Amino acid sequence: MCLQCCLWCFEKVMKFINRNAYIYTAFKGSNFCTSCKKVFGLLMSNLVRVGVINCVGSFILFIGKFLVVIVTGMLGYFMMNNDDEIVYWAVPVLIAAIFAFAVAHTFFSVYEIGIDTIFICFAQDETINDGTPGREYYMSKNLMQWVDNSSEALKNLRRKKGQQKAQAKAGKSGDVEPKQAEQMYPALEMSEK
Secondary structure (H helix, E strand, O other): OHHHHHHHHHHHHHHHHHHHHHHHHHHHOOOHHHHHHHHHHHHHHOHHHHHHHHHHHHHHHHHHHHHHHHHHHHHHHHHHHHOOOOOOOHHHHHHHHHHHHHHHHHHHHHHHHHHHHHHHHHHHHHHHOOOOOOOOOOOOHHHHHHHHHHHHHHHHHHHHHHHHHHHHHHHHHOOOOHHHHHHHOHHHHHHHO
């Protein structure tokens, strides 16, 4: 059972790397093994972004598939319900919904490959270019602004965490004046009074 679970995980990872390696091969023209190595490095250096894009992308694609199935089921229900000759309308509507899911899954998988392709191109562009003259980014201005805003937000988050750690460390060592401790821990002062 444990070996089967490990093999299932290994298969999923290999399929993910395989798909991205084919994408890298398509736009770089390198052989498959080189593409696997390069794309693995790109994905590992952008691990957080990969996780966010996969989670958000999968959720949005699931919502799209779900909406297609719901709309198809509702249209089938209204069409079958208005016909007086049809007594059992549930089975045809269910079959139509299943086919709608299969078609939606096929079409949305193309969008999923597109999302992965754009991300790999973005990661490669960010790795090779730095925005200086002669090494300008190839990404669009909107994507560049989004990246600048996200990196700015990450820097602010790291700075705040660093400040909080420094304040906590200063508070533990006793280097904090009472006025600073009062500002850092207002709830603590209220409970003492």
